[in-house]
Amino acid sequence: MSLLELKDISKIYGELKALDNVSIHVDKGEWVAIMGPSGSGKSTMMNIIGCMDKPSKGQVFLDGVDISKESSRKLTEIRRDKIGLIFQQFHMVNYLTAVENIMVSQYYHSLPDEEEALEALGRVGLRDRAKHLPSQLSGGEQQRVCVARALINHPELILADEPTGNLDEANENIVLDLFRQLHREGTTLIVVTHDPEVAEAAQRTIVLEHGRVAREIINENFQE
């Protein structure tokens, strides 16, 4: 059953077509990687899937509902309720502790619950770092906090933009293991990446080139 479907979407900036008539779909519980060189339209697609931008043409269905014409206020609500975001540059509120950063996400979604936030930190192996500020955490630890933050509201879709781009190999493996765990639990994952190893961890890879879908690769060696 399809969770996300992009139907003939284009994003045009003046003369430039960042996305050109792209159609993809992602099933519920699926793990999909999106690859492509710089300027291929990955970020534009991520912004549209993440409800941070709207296509110039085409339709975006999320959970069966066309969100392509929704107001930015409605898109904020959808993003808050259905999508968990993970970024390459971690992005934490630098004056809040690890647990408070997770609670911020709860605050915007529903109600902050410190115990639940601590459990989420425990899940990424950082419960003992709960009271640390971002500046007191390593890059890998910060990204794990971001994974916990993305999970805290039980989103239907985790959207990760180059989640391992700034991590060393050890931390990259930790994050990928967390993704595997989430996938086993039925969470839908879309991971935008440059890294073939990260893409190979997914079930399917969509390759973008010049704003179009160049090809799709099914990972025959995918391991749960």
Added chain:
Amino acid sequence: MNTKRKMFLKMVTASLLRRRSRMLIALLSIAVGATILSGLVTIYYDVPRQMGAQFRNYGANMILVPASGASMTTESASEALKEIPPDNLIGASPYRYVNVEMTSRQRTFIAAGTDFEQVMSTSPYFVVEGEWPRNDREILVGKETAELVGVKINSVMELSFRNEETKKRNRINFTVSGLLDTGGEEESYLFMTMKAMEDLTGITDTLDVMEMSVSAAEDELNSYAEAISAANPDISARLVKRVTKSEASVLSKLQALVLIVTLVVLALTMICVCTTMMAVVSERRREIGLRKALGASDQSIRAEFLGEGMFLGLLGGLLGTALGFAFAQFVSVNVFESSISFQPLLLPLTVVVSVVVSALSCMLPIKNAIAVDPALVLKGE
């Protein structure tokens, strides 16, 4: 307190406390504004009292004279004084004027009988070389008269007065205790006690004028004057317009100046806080973008920045109230030479104004914060 409100407070306070340097500038701006506001408002309300006291140095601002065809006695004048609250009455000097003759020079001068203790209160500008009279046989001689007749301190002069009713001339020797310097017409007079005047003239209990120094604004003085005239038909109470008008004029100008300075300072505070908050928003574009990406609505962003601004306003207002009182006290002691008491109402007033000014200063920065596009910020632009 529910967890959502708790988290809101945690975010607002953490933002201020863990990012001290920038917020300290905003806090100081508000505190300086609140200090000047609190100080100037204290002075604004205290100026009439302070200036009133200063103006009392320029002499009486109200006089009582006998109504047309009537006479004024010590008793009727004392009765009239009851219309003025005792706390407002700084002094009341009775005067009786007669022409007396200086026997040795065979010249006539105006002599005034009065109460010297009261004169010291109503006419602080009287400068006496020597001593004020200590008994009924000592007099003050105006400098001009003293030069004219060649008397000095401790000189003895015989004064005489012919009572037309008794057809008898009284003569009394007086010792000059001091010479009076006022720069005015008083320098041509002789001043003695009311008792000495009665001994010399044989006329008792008659007053020509009662000079009063009253601590009150012009409107209040008018109402006292009307009350005195209404309650005492034999007495006419009048304001010394030269003093009351200039006092009212100076006061209103001074208060207008204080008000304008306060408004200018508040406007400058707003500009300073607004500029600081704009810089804060600019510095925190990524954070704002992140919050929006996490699902923060425009309303949430508005509430958070407004909360920070109002919290700063609260702290700045509390700080400013204390510093403002110290500032007003300093001004009062150094300019008016008297201390002031703390007005409790000033605390809520300063805090509320500081919070409102801070909140208004945040409007433009909040507009900029709301305009931050999460997609652009998160790409690192």
